[in-house]
Amino acid sequence: MIHSKPWKTCAVVLSLGAAVHTGEARALTPTNVTKVARVTGATPSGEFLPNPNQTHTNYEVMGTDLGILWDKGGGEIFALFGDTFGHGWCGNGGCGGGWRSNVLAKSSDRTLADGLTFSTMIQDTSRHAKELLYSKKIDNDEITVIPTAGVTVGSRHYIHYMSVRHWGDPGKWDTNYAGIAYSDDNGQNWVKHASARWQNNAARTNPFQMAAFVKNGGYVYLYATPNGRFGNVYLARVLEGALLNINDYRYWDGNGWSASQAAAAPVVMGIAGELSVDYHTGFNRFLMTYLNEHRQAVVMRDAATPTGPWSGEKILAAGTSFPGLYNAFIHPWSLSGADMYFVTSQWTPYNTFLMRATLTDDAFSDNLLSEPGFETQAATPVMAPWWLVGNGGVDRGVGQARTGRNEGFVRYNSGWNALKQSVAVQPHTDYTLRGWVRTSANSTEGYFGARGVGNGPIVGEVPFGSLTNYSQLTVTFNSGPNSILEVYGGIWAKNGDTWMQLDDVSLTRGANLVGQGGFEQQPGATATSPWYVEGKGGVDRGLGFTRSGANNGWVRNDVPGWNALKQEVAVTPNTQYTLSAWVKTSNTLNEGYFGARMLRGGPILNELKLTQPLGGYTQLSVRFNSGANHSVEIFAGVWANNGDTWLQADDFVMTRD
Template structure:
């Protein structure tokens, strides 16, 4: 790093930012879901959908599922299917003859309004789709090998797959391991890499057995769940040229990237299965879809950044309209506008269909809670993702909701009764919980707040008494060490028959995007996730040097470049303000504070500090994120003799 290059890069990036700024990304919701065409299988009597591929005669694909899509380059996408049956198919679910564990199609079709047409399928002989990844087909050993994701980097194609040990009850199965296979001949032949694998545990609980890939900024991000459809969503990433190197993967620990898989925490609370994730450049939002088995619905979440926070679930398609549905894989060429095209599977008739949804702005905004107004509860047989503690449920179409038709309620004559929901949060981060409540006249012990799961410690709560009309309650809190919290609204029934109604609940994250912003959670004198050192830097713990609290960061050396740094997820083409408090040694004369692209990339914005700061002084930098989804914040100095800087109370906020 040299001074002249840093200054020149800063000027260029800021000038670029002024030209490309597009404003903040807003939350979206799906509307007007329509089935466009059949993708696989024969057209049954009475069905009028287009069926451009006729896979039953052209490729002996009579029954199949999934339909994972990704851009393979060369003006084509791959479309990847799971267990596939041909001649001898039972005609009802996944069973019968002509069994292949997986098959693959290519498509160059860009006009999706009339259906999705294949260019061809990978074949082992004429008019017969080839099994790509073989399996033993032995139950309680390896019954099948199912693909879960795909990505292309350069000329090499990759498939993430799961080795299934056995199938269980609906939505439940066990896997031996998850792995990555690759092809260097345009998908004709595939090799299962021997060490690019995530072995399952003896209790079938490894969190990285099913995946969705997103290629972004030189990395491949891997969103993953355990086997089956009842786990949370976790996140890992790897440099895109190291997909097969298992030791190069880093796991999201809530504030940063850890080499320990055990450190991974949820980015979204399930039940989740058959993930798909893509970036919509029109809205500037990442979109995630998956099957929620308890809700019997395919749901969608969205987020401004790769690491979240992810919105609450929004129903994309339900079993009421599409019986036996279980995935929604996003077409990679439908991510630059309001139309979202995806492939949906249905168990009966065990085939796949192309659907379209229209994305619109979400009136609930960046709300992290699912079903905030309880409005789609009427379409589900259970209350998920809400659950009841004590006695309660949903008032459906009774005229008692604050908005819409439905509201949640609890009612009892004794004990604790509440509506609750678990939600993924970023540790040590500020949040605000809001909701509208009304009660019976005899309520004296109501509580609205957030706590650790499994009756964990309360992190924020407000009591309430009798509220004869809907009243908005608000609680601000810090998540502390928690990566998952339980929000709740309820009461102790101390005065006989007592009730509480709850509607329009929201949870939003605070504005500061910096993790461990005041260094109070740093547990070592060496910088730990999400902070890291370049050169000689670390943490002053309980030494009396902090501006606030007990800890601060330090940078000190007699030579070279030294800095304290953190990677933060951002929205592209957006203005940000970075602040921190600095003080320095009396001989300090060459420091830099700012933001840059990852991996030592160009400066996005910085200030050059040339004078000593005898006491803590706030320093501010504004910058535009440009095309980046992540940036690196830094505070550092060039030293030619023993020189130091102390830093505290960082903040990064979106303008």
């Protein structure tokens, strides 16, 4: 990319040890990060890294960035780069002569311990890497076209790219649109599809301008951010065969999949730039990496399912060790063992490098909060991803932490003083927040809890007074309509100099995986996300037909055929689950079913068959194994074979055994 120099310094945390735990999806953390080899450019004096590609002489690639990697089939990967310079390169960042907006390499190298060796690069003349996607190279019109992701489906290859209008301040740029290009000749030539595009808006805030692709379960998942490096992460998906059909994309709205892009809700809170997402088959976890400018580091998150919940950030590589680092594109062939390889860029010397991290079990497990113990905070008062209201900071190595070396604190003689962090959540879902708090003896009014963004409504909190020793506080709450929440711990200083210390904070999702299992949050009589209906059905709102609460779901028909309430639920592969719900039916029922199956009408995983009417609410329960799936479809329905037939259902619960 041609853009301003990024940050210079930040913190890094390293630890040792690793093991691959197959079968169970465990939370992970990266450790022991090392630079393995140079991928592009010439070796400067004093550098002793392997440099297998010698791209400066072999392909006139003297300076470049990115290095997006994906399996292209045929025993090769593609390695896709951004703004590239040859003879006349300025030698310090993205500038100079021989400019191509994007170039592409191939590799069949599976021995990554000594570097990433190219088979070749796509060339337009001998020993000259070809520009794949044309750009106007006119500032405030289209200054460049930068690739952000790649994927292969069958024999067709796809590139997600952004049309950059203007480079702005460090980490900021404007795009015209994002689009998809494709190649049917093994990457030699590419076509920008005319309608497979996400147009940016006048405010330059469209959330689908930079992307990462992941294939899973017959879909291509598209993780995306707005232009620049300061947005949240959003998610869409499309069937593998429909990548170029923009109207076929469905957007994650926090509960389910919507046809409306405007309904998209974050799956991860930024600050995020240059995404990479892939699936680790050894650990059964999805991995996400990106640059967080505020933390001045490339970070990693992980999740058991594509929609999350995603863990908090863990530092993968940082500027103190690798100055000017700004991406980490995961190598798809390094995702079965403990060692994960990835390609990174450094602004100076504006080239790319292969790096390695060892993945180990995360002591904080499925914690959704980043920096829970404040251990990788760079320096007081640097707080990201936490932020401060009032006065406070981070105690670093002063012997006041509950565990580790650091803890957060607030301290002042008046007013509200608090530590806060934003987190993406699923609406209308149960969560548990925990943290360890200690205060001064004169503290009389403190609060620990969660609320809507911008000091929005409180969804749960616990008050506390003076806590002379670290005490664990616990808040269980429902997220309500929110897809983003602020967690906080703070005190009102009313008695002179007053302080609070906070450490080891965690947020975890409740056990029930069914969204809106009691239908209480459904806005109308028509079932909406996350519920959907096959045949005829909807929601009874306040009609007195429920098992509990005000609402229930229903299906009813007097025409022969299948009628069902359905919901897609994210699961961990090869895991046992129990699904239950309360159901009653008309006395005409003679064939009904309750259970779980694979998506899109796939095989049944397990079900109960109903052959007799249920005159009153009766709890039904089935156990099933998720198999190789990351999502399943749960259902309760009837065949209307005997005249007017109906089913009512309420209080769905699905838990991992």
